[in-house]
Amino acid sequence: MTGSAVWHPFTQHALEPPMKRVISTEGAHLVDEEGNRLLDMISSWWVITHGHRHPVIMEAIRAATQTFDQIIFAEFSHEPAERLAQGLIEVAPAGLKHVFYSDSGSTSVEVALKMALGYFHNRGEPRDRIVVMEHSYHGDTIGTMSTGERGVFNAAYEPLLFGVDRLPFPEAGGRERTLAMFETFCRSGRVAALIIEPIILGAGGMRIYDARLLAELKTIAERHGCLFIADEVMTGWGRTGTMFACEQAGISPDILCTSKGLTGGSLPLAATLCSRDVFDAHLSADRRKTFFHSSSYTANPIACAAAVANLDIWRQEPVVERIKAVEALHCRHLARFRGDARFADVRQLGTIAALDLVVPSSGYLADVGPRLRRLFRERGLLIRPLGNVIYLMPPYCLSAEELGRAYDAIDEVASIVLGSAF
Numbered sequence: 043m044t045g046s047a048v049w050h051p052f053t054q055h056a057l058e059p060p061m062k063r064v065i066s067t068e069g070a071h072l073v074d075e076e077g078n079r080l081l082d083m084i085s086s087w088w089v090i091t092h093g094h095r096h097p098v099i100m101e102a103i104r105a106a107t108q109t110f111d112q113i114i115f116a117e118f119s120h121e122p123a124e125r126l127a128q129g130l131i132e133v134a135p136a137g138l139k140h141v142f143y144s145d146s147g148s149t150s151v152e153v154a155l156k157m158a159l160g161y162f163h164n165r166g167e168p169r170d171r172i173v174v175m176e177h178s179y180h181g182d183t184i185g186t187m188s189t190g191e192r193g194v195f196n197a198a199y200e201p202l203l204f205g206v207d208r209l210p211f212p213e214a215g216g217r218e219r220t221l222a223m224f225e226t227f228c229r230s231g232r233v234a235a236l237i238i239e240p241i242i243l244g245a246g247g248m249r250i251y252d253a254r255l256l257a258e259l260k261t262i263a264e265r266h267g268c269l270f271i272a273d274e275v276m277t278g279w280g281r282t283g284t285m286f287a288c289e290q291a292g293i294s295p296d297i298l299c300t301s302k303g304l305t306g307g308s309l310p311l312a313a314t315l316c317s318r319d320v321f322d323a324h325l326s327a328d329r330r331k332t333f334f335h336s337s338s339y340t341a342n343p344i345a346c347a348a349a350v351a352n353l354d355i356w357r358q359e360p361v362v363e364r365i366k367a368v369e370a371l372h373c374r375h376l377a378r379f380r381g382d383a384r385f386a387d388v389r390q391l392g393t394i395a396a397l398d399l400v401v402p403s404s405g406y407l408a409d410v411g412p413r414l415r416r417l418f419r420e421r422g423l424l425i426r427p428l429g430n431v432i433y434l435m436p437p438y439c440l441s442a443e444e445l446g447r448a449y450d451a452i453d454e455v456a457s458i459v460l461g462s463a464f
């Protein structure tokens with residue numbers, strides 16, 4: 043009994059111990075009220091890129107508060123939003139020309155879906171189907187849950203979720219099936235858009251697929267005039283080794299969603315980038331063709347200033363080299379788990395590493411996540427497995443020694459959990 047009024051996300055309060063308070067953050071660490079230093083191996087839910095409280099971002103926030111708080115974003119614009127939009131267009135895949143701001147990954151996806159539906163509505167084409175990939179995650183609102191994988195997480199809301207067309211995840215050897223099914227869906231002439239997490243499905247278990255398949259899906263979408271939405275909320279800002287994952291497939295989506303690392307993880311902000319065509323479909327003397335979307339905190343100037351500072355860091359600091367260093371370290375450490383019977387599907391993409399713990403039964407699976415979490419915490423590590431999938435997604439400032447500690451803990455904790463299971 044914590045006596046706390048706070049209801050935490052994705053938390054079963056009946057089963058969790060009282061929560062410790064974090065009193066400060068620095069680099070790759072969280073410090074709790076008892077003075078424990080925890081290594082943040084999941085970038086505080088995938089948002090922190092360079093490290094906690096990067097001085098350039100913190101200074102930009104301080105400076106912005108000298109002149110700004112929230113400003114209405116209809117009728118007016120402001121310098122941080124304009125500079126950020128320009129900067130985003132420069133670093134994003136070619137052909138993305140307009141930037142619509144919102145405040146979370148989920149809202150950036152909602153905006154993308156509404157842009158796609160509005161595009162066809164305004165052109166008088168009756169297209170209203172959305173195609174998604176099996177195991178996808180696009181957010182926790184009703185609309186984004188509709189496009190995501192169905193399961194225990196959204197069973198209660200299922201009656202209100204809208205129907206979508208689902209592509210099978212391209213398992214080894216299954217790529218033709220995925221492509222053929224997309225082709226079939228498109229032939230109906232009803233498909234407005236495909237929404238997809240490029241190259242890696244995050245919350246769906248760090249499932250990696252081939253960049254070539256992504257490019258082939260793009261080709262099919264183009265052929266059928268269906269819009270291609272890249273949900274880069276997790277993959278953006280270097281996580282997969284390139285600024286955006288789409289780069290690895292050599293494609294430019296019609297619409298791109300970005301959020302988590304946009305401000306380096308410091309403040310909530312999201313952007314949905316789109317092509318000139320998508321923007322132009324909403325451009326008309328007829329007011330009914332307006333893009334009817336806003337949230338109160340759209341383009342918050344302080345958050346935009348933080349994101350501009352993030353872009354400066356990418357320009358001025360050796361961010362790519364840091365990413366390459368994390369990548370190389372993962373690669374070296376993962377080698378020791380390959381061929382280890384305790385683990386399956388040892389995999390890596392850029393700064394993300396994942397391996398499946400081979401657990402004896404599916405009933406056992408339900409408890410293994412929380413148990414692993416606790417054991418990692420006792421070893422000074424913040425790691426939150428997705429079921430039996432253990433993954434690391436550290437901030438880029440992580441040292442070789444710190445990453446080594448995480449892998450040693452994975453080795454030790456796996457033995458403890460599996461040892462007690464048999």
Ligand SMILES: *Cc1c(COP(=O)(O)O)cnc(C)c1O
Nearest residue numbers: 146147148179180181244275276
């Ligand atoms: C986290 C995530 C979202 C949702 O972002 P929120 O900021 O939590 O709303 C959407 N898509 C992907 C791929 C994500 O990883």
